């Protein structure tokens with residue numbers, strides 16, 4: 001498994017797989033392990049609840065209302081994504097940051113924010129900081145830690161950008177679902193794929209906004225340094 005996609009302890013930076021990291025947390029970071037287990041258990045329970053809730057569609061399928069049966073499934077899927085991204089993942093990141101700061105404040109060594117050695121490329125491009133060009137960092141935690149400590153304004157803007165992009169995509173998903181199910185948007189006719197247009201436009205607007213803001217932050221940084 002390439003190092004870039006390997007899981008990394010968010011506190012001391014040790015690399016491992018899911019199972020070995022879990023026992024690493026238990027022995028090295030017992031307080032974090034309690035939070036980690038709590039969040040994971042809640043995630044499993046909520047995921048199971050959503051799967052059970054999706055069974056409500058089965059009677060609709062039995063009586064042949066396929067289109068209407070898709071509606072609760074689509075909505076439950078969006079709810080699951082929203083919970084995973086905005087609650088589960090966010091809480092895990094907040095806990096990771098909190099314990100990492102505690103760890104380094106105690107003077108203990110962490111490799112999370114260190115310049116990475118070994119493979120750090122994503123599609124051939126090394127992952128460097130978009131503001132100060134330091135790097136390369138490991139995908140995910142490394143760059144996150146660097147921007148959180150070195151460019152806090154950019155870090156909080158970027159977190160908002162990600163959240164807004166995800167929220168917009170979910171909202172568009174729900175709108176498309178309703179349009180598709182009600183037949184307003186005839187998805188299975190030649191003009192159905194017309195919905196791709198607005199989706200691509202929104203993606204392009206978000207991407208353009210991000211690179212414009214990143215250029216601005218880069219300019220500010222170069223002026224001050």
Ligand SMILES: [Zn+2]
Nearest residue numbers: 009011012013
């Ligand atoms: Zn660790």
Ligand SMILES: [Zn+2]
Nearest residue numbers: 129131132150
């Ligand atoms: Zn930087």
